[in-house]
Amino acid sequence: MANFNAAALTKKGISLLAKTQAGQTGIEFTKAVSGSGSYTADEPLIDKESLKDQKQEFPIDKLAVLNDTTVSIRFSITNQQESGSLAEGYYVKEVGLFAADPDEGEVLYAIATAVEDQWDYMPAYNSLMPAYITVEFYAEVSNAANVVIKCSGRFVTAEELEEELDALRKEAAAAHKEIKDIIAGLGGVPDGVLTTADKGVANGVASLDTYGKLQDTQLPRGSGANYLGYKLAFADFTWTAVEGRTGWVGTHKASGLWSSIGDQTIAGYNELLVVLDPNRIYDMYVKDYAEHLACAFSSLNFRAFAKIEGQECEIKIFADSDLSKSEAAEVAFWLYILRKERAGY
Numbered sequence: 001m002a003n004f005n006a007a008a009l010t011k012k013g014i015s016l017l018a019k020t021q022a023g024q025t026g027i028e029f030t031k032a033v034s035g036s037g038s039y040t041a042d043e044p045l046i047d048k049e050s051l052k053d054q055k056q057e058f059p060i061d062k063l064a065v066l067n068d069t070t071v072s073i074r075f076s077i078t079n080q081q082e083s084g085s086l087a088e089g090y091y092v093k094e095v096g097l098f099a100a101d102p103d104e105g106e107v108l109y110a111i112a113t114a115v116e117d118q119w120d121y122m123p124a125y126n127s128l129m130p131a132y133i134t135v136e137f138y139a140e141v142s143n144a145a146n147v148v149i150k151c152s153g154r155f156v157t158a159e160e161l162e163e164e165l166d167a168l169r170k171e172a173a174a175a176h177k178e179i180k181d182i183i184a185g186l187g188g189v190p191d192g193v194l195t196t197a198d199k200g201v202a203n204g205v206a207s208l209d210t211y212g213k214l215q216d217t218q219l220p221r222g223s224g225a226n227y228l229g230y231k232l233a234f235a236d237f238t239w240t241a242v243e244g245r246t247g248w249v250g251t252h253k254a255s256g257l258w259s260s261i262g263d264q265t266i267a268g269y270n271e272l273l274v275v276l277d278p279n280r281i282y283d284m285y286v287k288d289y290a291e292h293l294a295c296a297f298s299s300l301n302f303r304a305f306a307k308i309e310g311q312e313c314e315i316k317i318f319a320d321s322d323l324s325k326s327e328a329a330e331v332a333f334w335l336y337i338l339r340k341e342r343a344g345y
Helices: 013-019 158-186 277-283 287-298
Strands: 027-035 054-058 062-067 070-078 090-092 095-099 105-113 118-120 132-140 148-149 225-231 236-241 248-254 264-276 303-309 313-321 333-337
Touching: 013 027, 013 095, 013 105, 027 070, 027 105, 027 132, 095 132, 105 132, 132 303, 158 248, 225 313, 264 277, 264 287, 277 287
Parallel strands: 027 148
Antiparallel strands: 027 054, 027 095, 062 070, 070 132, 090 118, 095 105, 225 333, 236 248, 248 313, 264 303, 264 333, 303 313
């Protein structure tokens, strides 16, 4: 863990501080910077207007008032940024704090240097895991109540996030109680307010299952796709040539079906959406051949339909050839019902 010497105000920082003491302005901290510049033990910092070797700049995460004349400013040094991730690692030997001066614009307000040989290393971003160093910077001000930060983005710690969520939970609970009290005071449910009795009816509400998905029983017929929960390949079908050899029909019967449809009957044949399972082919084959199979699968010409009675499902595929003989015969796919209670043929 890095160890920094006490921060020092620069001349321009002192000038800005004097202006705030005279009541001419407040202090607006605009950004933090980090660099790899080296300093001798007795090197004066008061004349600095920039870091010796600035590498990055960051928004300020948080400002906290410690007393009337001191604030704590926190920022996070990271190797992954929207403005451009770090391409070359460096030792964090210097950090600085910039503020807005009404006469001179953005100035280096204060600077701090790391204790010799007690530096943190910020590696280049490897596209996998970002690295972070959190810096707590204490700055002298004339009136802590007159300090603001300019922040276009910030990092949030897990503790802060939990605090925010807890506050939102309390607000939601209070709002819910207030609504219940209003309804109770009215002696009934006012117009336009939905209750549990409105679930699954027109203009009502829908509840979610344990996976956070809409329950099939509360979806209107023909409103979208329903997952059959069954993975197949063309090789699993029995293929028969149509009379006159105008094409081929593949048939497969399944039982014990797990799906979002549940144990029910869907009359007639309904068209299926056939979705390739790319994870399986990438697990089984090298990348180039897996992509070759995916392309071969996508070039096939067929349509699929299913009829469901309870947990029994009959699936039919119409194609211009016997797909069990195709190059993509073993490629796995998932099935979804596109339309319910609408005859496919």
